[in-house]
Amino acid sequence: MRGILRVAFKLLVNDRGKFAALIVGITFAVFLMVQLTSVFSGILTKASATIINVGASVWVMDPAVNNPLNSIQLPDYILDAVRSIDGVKYAVPLYSGVALVKLHDGVYQPATVMGLDDASLVGRPELIAGKIDDIFADNGFIVVKDEEFSKLENPEIGTTFEINDHRGVVVGIAKVASSTLFGIPTLYTTFTRAIQYIPSTRFTIAYILVEPKSDKDIPYIKNQVAQAGYLALTNTEFQQLIANYYKYQTGIGTNILIMTLISFLVGLSICGQTFYTFVLENLDKFGALKAIGAKGYELVYMILFQTLFTGFTGYGLGVGLCSLLIAVAKNKVPNYAADITYFNLGMAFLMVLIISGVSSFIAVRKVIKIEPFDIFRG
Amino acid sequence: MAEVAVQAVELVKWFGAEDIRTYAVREVSFEARFGEMLYITGPSGSGKTTLLSMISGILRPNSGTVVVEGKEIWRLSPNELADFRLHTVGFVFQDYHLFPKLTTAENVALPLILKKQDWDESLRLALEFLDVVGIKDRAQLPPSRLSGGEQQRVALARAIVSRPDILIFDEPTASLDGATGRKIIGFIKENLLNEHRCILIVTHDARIFEYADRNLKMEDGRIVEIVNGGMGGLSEA
Numbered sequence: 142m143r144g145i146l147r148v149a150f151k152l153l154v155n156d157r158g159k160f161a162a163l164i165v166g167i168t169f170a171v172f173l174m175v176q177l178t179s180v181f182s183g184i185l186t187k188a189s190a191t192i193i194n195v196g197a198s199v200w201v202m203d204p205a206v207n208n209p210l211n212s213i214q215l216p217d218y219i220l221d222a223v224r225s226i227d228g229v230k231y232a233v234p235l236y237s238g239v240a241l242v243k244l245h246d247g248v249y250q251p252a253t254v255m256g257l258d259d260a261s262l263v264g265r266p267e268l269i270a271g272k273i274d275d276i277f278a279d280n281g282f283i284v285v286k287d288e289e290f291s292k293l294e295n296p297e298i299g300t301t302f303e304i305n306d307h308r309g310v311v312v313g314i315a316k317v318a319s320s321t322l323f324g325i326p327t328l329y330t331t332f333t334r335a336i337q338y339i340p341s342t343r344f345t346i347a348y349i350l351v352e353p354k355s356d357k358d359i360p361y362i363k364n365q366v367a368q369a370g371y372l373a374l375t376n377t378e379f380q381q382l383i384a385n386y387y388k389y390q391t392g393i394g395t396n397i398l399i400m401t402l403i404s405f406l407v408g409l410s411i412c413g414q415t416f417y418t419f420v421l422e423n424l425d426k427f428g429a430l431k432a433i434g435a436k437g438y439e440l441v442y443m444i445l446f447q448t449l450f451t452g453f454t455g456y457g458l459g460v461g462l463c464s465l466l467i468a469v470a471k472n473k474v475p476n477y478a479a480d481i482t483y484f485n486l487g488m489a490f491l492m493v494l495i496i497s498g499v500s501s502f503i504a505v506r507k508v509i510k511i512e513p514f515d516i517f518r519g
Numbered sequence: 520m521a522e523v524a525v526q527a528v529e530l531v532k533w534f535g536a537e538d539i540r541t542y543a544v545r546e547v548s549f550e551a552r553f554g555e556m557l558y559i560t561g562p563s564g565s566g567k568t569t570l571l572s573m574i575s576g577i578l579r580p581n582s583g584t585v586v587v588e589g590k591e592i593w594r595l596s597p598n599e600l601a602d603f604r605l606h607t608v609g610f611v612f613q614d615y616h617l618f619p620k621l622t623t624a625e626n627v628a629l630p631l632i633l634k635k636q637d638w639d640e641s642l643r644l645a646l647e648f649l650d651v652v653g654i655k656d657r658a659q660l661p662p663s664r665l666s667g668g669e670q671q672r673v674a675l676a677r678a679i680v681s682r683p684d685i686l687i688f689d690e691p692t693a694s695l696d697g698a699t700g701r702k703i704i705g706f707i708k709e710n711l712l713n714e715h716r717c718i719l720i721v722t723h724d725a726r727i728f729e730y731a732d733r734n735l736k737m738e739d740g741r742i743v744e745i746v747n748g749g750m751g752g753l754s755e756a
Binding site: 143144145147148151152155156425426428429430431432433434435436437439512513514516 | 569572577578597598601602603604605606608610612614616618620621625629630632633634635636637638641677
């Protein structure tokens with residue numbers, strides 16, 4: 142069988158024009174599919190940045206919340222109610238809001254301010270400079286060193302700034318797993334200072350972070366919170382809620398899906414058409430092979446090999462090209478949102494298999510039907 | 520008398536639906552023996568190529584039987600029939616049907632590759648047979664770089680490389696000038712015909728009739744005359 146596949150390989154790659162058209166078609170389609178879905182994954186990851194970075198097991202929130210930055214403040218008594226639920230190891234408040242930071246050049250820069258529970262500092266980021274205790278110092282803030290860090294003029298420990306007409310001092314620099322979607326820097330401080338510095342509504346708790354005694358307690362905690370009229374979600378569920386919001390309620394998901402399908406159809410039509418032409422042009426050769434003694438399944442193997450080889454080569458090139466572009470884009474554009482995930486790669490691979498399969502099917506039908514007698518007749 | 524290589528019995532082939540049925544071959548019977556170069560001649564549309572296709576396992580007859588080397592070929596399964604064509608029959612098509620994207624040597628090696636022989640060994644044997652037909656020096660060229668006569672020789676080398684017992688030629692000289700055509704047929708008869716091989720040639724090229732051992736003349740799907748030798752032999756039917 143290796144010999145006949147080698148013949149198939151030579152027939153394919155030696156027809157340079159068609160082979161190039163096939164490779165370009167698949168590469169372009171894969172590039173677009175991976176690029177689009179990676180951008181969407183990047184958006185979802187960045188949209189869930191707060192949840193990923195804070196890392197609490199269970200989040201309690203208002204049922205209307207669909208986005209971590211659009212939190213709806215919770216009454217203080219809910220914190221007490223949650224703490225009293227059996228199975229709760231501890232529950233702490235989290236403040237999340239946006240403030241204006243006045244830079245030295247007079248420019249105002251919006252920043253996300255996260256207020257951590259004063260007693261426990263649950264949800265604090267990992268520091269790369271400074272000491273966490275200094276967050277309790279006068280006007281102490283920790284700055285997250287992510288893609289948006291430079292928007293605060295690359296502050297160092299001791300750098301002062303103005304935030305909502307209050308003085309702020311950088312006491313630590315932290316790193317986080319993911320930067321946020323909206324392209325603004327993030328500051329951490331204590332819950333108490335956050336509500337002092339930032340104008341707040343009557344209620345101040347954005348989320349309650351809960352640590353259950355064990356995973357088995359989570360359903361009960363969720364049920365008790367629901368009875369109080371609020372929503373408790375695990376870390377994963379909260380990320381899924383945000384993902385669903387962006388997928389189904391913002392139009393981003395639909396648009397990405399449509400563009401991905403269009404990319405798939407473009408790839409399918411280019412490859413299907415080109416491969417069909419390739420087979421049509423070689424139909425007499427396949428007929429001759431049949432006349433010489435090739436069996437039907439051997440011709441099917443040849444065609445499958447040709448389409449799969451083209452598909453896999455195009456897939457590799459497409460993924461490589463996309464990775465290169467994303468790497469360059471991330472280097473040049475700090476908040477560029479694109480993550481190539483295994484799911485995206487798997488989905489593009491599946492699409493390539495479908496493209497190869499459909500192209501093969503069209504070609505195989507033609508080749509199987511060719512009668513060697515047609516070759517004799519000329 | 521030499522052993523029978525091919526026996527066709529009451530072969531019938533028609534095309535088209537029942538109401539517009541066109542008979543291409545009507546109750547044709549004949550035998551071809553090993554060591555014989557048998558011509559099937561006649562005007563266009565007389566059923567020569569259809570007859571050749573049926574006896575080479577390419578076109579199923581509507582009725583009648585074909586026995587090759589004692590085996591009734593139309594009782595074979597599709598895969599067995601493919602094996603029969605691969606192992607027993609060598610074809611030279613009218614338009615050669617060489618693969619332009621393969622080298623000359625690779626074209627010749629195709630039957631061996633289909634027989635699952637090792638790639639390098641197949642190419643080595645292909646070179647041997649290209650040497651036999653006198654174009655070994657063209658082995659690495661694509662067929663498009665060869666002249667018509669050279670392409671004919673490549674097709675010939677491809678047909679004989681697997682040493683088939685039955686060689687089938689469809690209008691082998693149709694696209695060659697008279698001298699080249701005679702040279703090729705002379706070469707075939709002199710070098711390829713032996714007591715273990717039977718050669719069947721469909722042609723209406725009168726310039727090469729002189730090389731035939733027997734000539735089956737067809738008209739309207741029937742054998743109207745069997746001539747022994749070239750055009751001047753004895754008539755059997």
